Amino acid sequence: MEYSHLQRQAAYMKKSLFDQGYLNEQFYQLEELQDEDSPNFVEDMVTSCFRDSTRLLSNIEQVLEKCPPDFGKLDTYMHKFKGNTSSIGASRVMNECTQFRECCDEENIEGCLKSFQKMKREHAVLRQKLESYFQLLRQDGPVERAARASN
Amino acid sequence: MSSQPSAGGGPHARFPAGLRVLVVDDDATCLRIVEHMLKRCDYCVTTCSRAVEALRILRENKRGFDIVLSDVYMPDMDGFKLLEHIGLEMDLPVIMMSADDGKDVVLKGVTHGAVDYLLKPVSMEALKNIWQHVIRKRRNESKELENSGSLDDSDKQKKYSDNGDSGSLGIEENWKVVKRKKEGEEEDEFEEREDASSLKKQRVVWSVDLHQQFVAAVNQLGLEKAVPKKILELMNNPALTRENVASHLQKYRLYLKRVSGPQHQGRADSAFSSASDSSFSSVPSLDVVDLQALAASGQLTPLAIMALNSGPRSFFNSNAPFVNSSKMQPAMMHRVNNNQMGLLYGPSASMDSRQMVQAQQIYRAYQNTGHQVSEGAQGLLKLPSPERTSSSFSSGLISAGSSNSFVAQMNPQRQQISLPQHQEQMQIGVQQPSRGQFLNRVVVEHDSKISSTLGQQMVSNGVSNNFLVRSGAIINGRPPLQVNYMNMPPYAVPRALYSNVQNPHVSGTVNSSVIANTFTGMKQEAITIAQRGVEQIDSINSLKEVKDIVPNYDMFSDFNQSKNQEWKLQNLNLSYESSKQVGTQLSSIDYGFSISAQRDGNGIMKEGVPRNTCAMTKEVYSMTQTAIEHEKVEFVPQESLFAAADDNYDLESIFGRQPDTNGHVEFNF
Numbered sequence: 001m002e003y004s005h006l007q008r009q010a011a012y013m014k015k016s017l018f019d020q021g022y023l024n025e026q027f028y029q030l031e032e033l034q035d036e037d038s039p040n041f042v043e044d045m046v047t048s049c050f051r052d053s054t055r056l057l058s059n060i061e062q063v064l065e066k067c068p069p070d071f072g073k074l075d076t077y078m079h080k081f082k083g084n085t086s087s088i089g090a091s092r093v094m095n096e097c098t099q100f101r102e103c104c105d106e107e108n109i110e111g112c113l114k115s116f117q118k119m120k121r122e123h124a125v126l127r128q129k130l131e132s133y134f135q136l137l138r139q140d141g142p143v144e145r146a147a148r149a150s151n
Numbered sequence: 152m153s154s155q156p157s158a159g160g161g162p163h164a165r166f167p168a169g170l171r172v173l174v175v176d177d178d179a180t181c182l183r184i185v186e187h188m189l190k191r192c193d194y195c196v197t198t199c200s201r202a203v204e205a206l207r208i209l210r211e212n213k214r215g216f217d218i219v220l221s222d223v224y225m226p227d228m229d230g231f232k233l234l235e236h237i238g239l240e241m242d243l244p245v246i247m248m249s250a251d252d253g254k255d256v257v258l259k260g261v262t263h264g265a266v267d268y269l270l271k272p273v274s275m276e277a278l279k280n281i282w283q284h285v286i287r288k289r290r291n292e293s294k295e296l297e298n299s300g301s302l303d304d305s306d307k308q309k310k311y312s313d314n315g316d317s318g319s320l321g322i323e324e325n326w327k328v329v330k331r332k333k334e335g336e337e338e339d340e341f342e343e344r345e346d347a348s349s350l351k352k353q354r355v356v357w358s359v360d361l362h363q364q365f366v367a368a369v370n371q372l373g374l375e376k377a378v379p380k381k382i383l384e385l386m387n388n389p390a391l392t393r394e395n396v397a398s399h400l401q402k403y404r405l406y407l408k409r410v411s412g413p414q415h416q417g418r419a420d421s422a423f424s425s426a427s428d429s430s431f432s433s434v435p436s437l438d439v440v441d442l443q444a445l446a447a448s449g450q451l452t453p454l455a456i457m458a459l460n461s462g463p464r465s466f467f468n469s470n471a472p473f474v475n476s477s478k479m480q481p482a483m484m485h486r487v488n489n490n491q492m493g494l495l496y497g498p499s500a501s502m503d504s505r506q507m508v509q510a511q512q513i514y515r516a517y518q519n520t521g522h523q524v525s526e527g528a529q530g531l532l533k534l535p536s537p538e539r540t541s542s543s544f545s546s547g548l549i550s551a552g553s554s555n556s557f558v559a560q561m562n563p564q565r566q567q568i569s570l571p572q573h574q575e576q577m578q579i580g581v582q583q584p585s586r587g588q589f590l591n592r593v594v595v596e597h598d599s600k601i602s603s604t605l606g607q608q609m610v611s612n613g614v615s616n617n618f619l620v621r622s623g624a625i626i627n628g629r630p631p632l633q634v635n636y637m638n639m640p641p642y643a644v645p646r647a648l649y650s651n652v653q654n655p656h657v658s659g660t661v662n663s664s665v666i667a668n669t670f671t672g673m674k675q676e677a678i679t680i681a682q683r684g685v686e687q688i689d690s691i692n693s694l695k696e697v698k699d700i701v702p703n704y705d706m707f708s709d710f711n712q713s714k715n716q717e718w719k720l721q722n723l724n725l726s727y728e729s730s731k732q733v734g735t736q737l738s739s740i741d742y743g744f745s746i747s748a749q750r751d752g753n754g755i756m757k758e759g760v761p762r763n764t765c766a767m768t769k770e771v772y773s774m775t776q777t778a779i780e781h782e783k784v785e786f787v788p789q790e791s792l793f794a795a796a797d798d799n800y801d802l803e804s805i806f807g808r809q810p811d812t813n814g815h816v817e818f819n820f
Contacts, residue, residue: 033187041187048180079224081180083250086272087181093570 010136022126026089043134049088050127056081057120074104092122167282168193175205176222188278202228209241217285222250228780231263238264244284
């Protein structure tokens with residue numbers, strides 16, 4: 001199959017996302033699910049995921065603003081957040097989640113805040129990268145994208 | 152939301168294709184992904200994001216689904232609650248999903264009856280095989296029906312022995328079979344059980360007299376024709392309900408079946424002394440003092456025999472030995488015949504000198520009862536320096552069997568206790584002890600004397616018996632005191648067996664049983680133990696813990712009045728070395744048989760509805776150690792083996808109430 005420049009770029013980008021630990025195996029699972037019937041499956045899932053996770057992040061932020069924060073709620077939100085981000089394989093974000101949860105368990109407010117900030121950052125970075133990635137793919141056209149996704 | 156479940160529901164021709172799955176998850180992304188994956192597997196998927204909605208869907212399509220996947224954390228309803236509902240109402244297999252991989256959560260899934268627990272993110276591989284749970288469940292159910300429906304003794308026995316050969320899986324199956332059989336026998340009973348398990352309702356106390364009336368009525372009608380309604384009429388007791396009679400009848404039938412096997416063997420010489428509280432319906436009034444009968448009440452002897460015969464390793468070791476009691480039976484039959492085998496469960500392995508001593512004590516105790524110890528028994532008792540048999544048996548399994556059989560043995564009309572047969576049916580889930588860890592179910596099979604002693608004790612201490620059975624651990628190593636059997640109320644055993652082991656009686660028995668535990672080769676100790684009362688547990692090194700349990704319980708004197716006493720056994724510390732194994736077993740213990748929770752060889756635990764939660768710590772005698780090491784592991788079984796005793800006997804619980812959840816939880820996900 002002929003790879004256009006864009007295609008190559010997209011492939012490279014994806015590879016680096018994996019290499020840098022932004023994404024994990026789960027992302028491949030999503031790609032597996034993409035087919036003719038759902039040609040934009042991966043992107044759809046990513047979009048959906050970021051929609052939910054962004055909302056959750058703001059929820060968490062609100063709880064953290066209170067003093068002292070409700071750790072129970074934090075835990076719940078974090079749990080949902082983790083589940084959510086894990087579904088697209090956002091491994092870096094997930095790692096931060098674990099950190100955050102630990103701080104929650106210890107009721108370490110400082111730690112929670114720090115961890116939260118990190119989480120937010122990772123989340124934003126990943127979002128950005130994936131958006132670029134999908135843009136590249138889109139430029140190549142849906143059919144090619146679907147075909148490529150299965151590579 | 153998505154595809155509709157296929158109507159009418161039979162399995163798809165291309166099974167597992169077409170498996171009808173309901174997915175519940177409030178996370179939209181995850182829900183869609185799982186849905187997609189399931190569709191890829193050719194399953195028929197329905198999704199919803201709220202537990203309430205899921206229940207509604209399920210209720211509207213009672214037979215429209217094969218399996219449910221549910222998230223753990225959901226806003227409107229806890230996933231576990233949903234799990235329970237589904238198990239209760241629809242009896243479908245439920246798989247939990249969560250990003251949370253914390254052990255406690257996973258365990259919770261297990262205990263609530265989930266058949267599996269998937270970690271998020273869920274992968275295709277994980278979903279591909281969910282159909283196995285459907286098959287498994289159906290298989291189990293059909294087995295259940297098979298057993299409950301069949302009244303063919305030989306079939307059942309065969310089943311048991313067959314299962315026995317298959318090792319732990321067999322044991323579990325047996326167990327399940329037995330339990331389910333009981334459950335399935337009568338609908339009312341089942342309902343009653345359900346009620347019982349969930350409501351802990353007041354139970355009728357089957358006093359000796361009452362039971363005798365019952366038996367008389369049954370005999371008058373003829374066992375085959377005896378139906379609760381008619382029995383009730385004959386008995387003419389306003390306090391009884393048809394349900395009471397029905398459940399009692401079921402137990403009685405089971406008991407008879409057990410006894411009717413190796414009839415020639417192990418017949419109780421006499422009725423067992425009256426149990427403290429005749430809460431054991433299935434135990435006919437025992438006016439016997441003969442411990443033999445008691446001990447021989449199947450459970451003990453076969454177990455003991457097996458244990459003895461097979462040596463350390465087999466000591467509660469594997470299910471096979473136990474289940475294959477037939478093997479032992481011939482050899483031991485004659486011995487067992489009048490032997491009262493105390494319930495000795497004991498990992499023969501790693502019996503250290505203390506254990507040996509204890510075993511000996513027990514042995515002697517038995518001897519004192521005036522029964523001749525059969526050679527075999529003796530031999531068994533004299534187990535040479537305990538080998539390290541990794542026979543840690545799942546106490547639950549053993550006990551379950553034992554208790555069952557034990558009670559069954561109590562047949563006033565039968566002097567003999569057919570142990571062997573009993574054995575066979577005993578679902579002694581003795582698992583291969585891992586590293587010599589074993590729950591203490593000491594089954595002392597030996598000298599009839601001892602056995603009778605124990606038996607009586609057991610009987611009278613029904614609870615203790617039960618205790619042992621339940622916990623599968625040797626609770627206290629006090630051998631049943633030889634004396635005062637006569638004083639024991641006839642239904643002691645049953646009660647002991649089935650009641651919450653809080654009955655002090657039990658403790659007495661337990662003690663003895665515990666002692667049995669150590670019994671291999673511990674003659675001296677055994678005797679000592681046997682001769683000691685509960686209070687004397689202290690003297691038993693290996694049974695130190697027992698001391699705590701029944702500090703000053705004068706078994707004999709209190710026996711008769713101990714009906715309402717709380718079991719001091721609550722303090723028993725049973726330590727499980729392998730908490731997991733034990734734990735799972737324990738937790739899955741049905742009320743009656745605490746330990747034999749394992750349903751099948753996969754370590755599937757069937758978590759019954761938590762009935763009597765009692766923190767029962769069990770002692771696990773490590774087999775690998777020279778000394779009896781007591782690892783005290785706090786085990787909090789779902790059901791307390793030693794729940795607060797209500798005087799009503801709780802045979803059903805013992806017989807294993809059905810878990811409310813949809814089934815067993817597979818431990819090996």
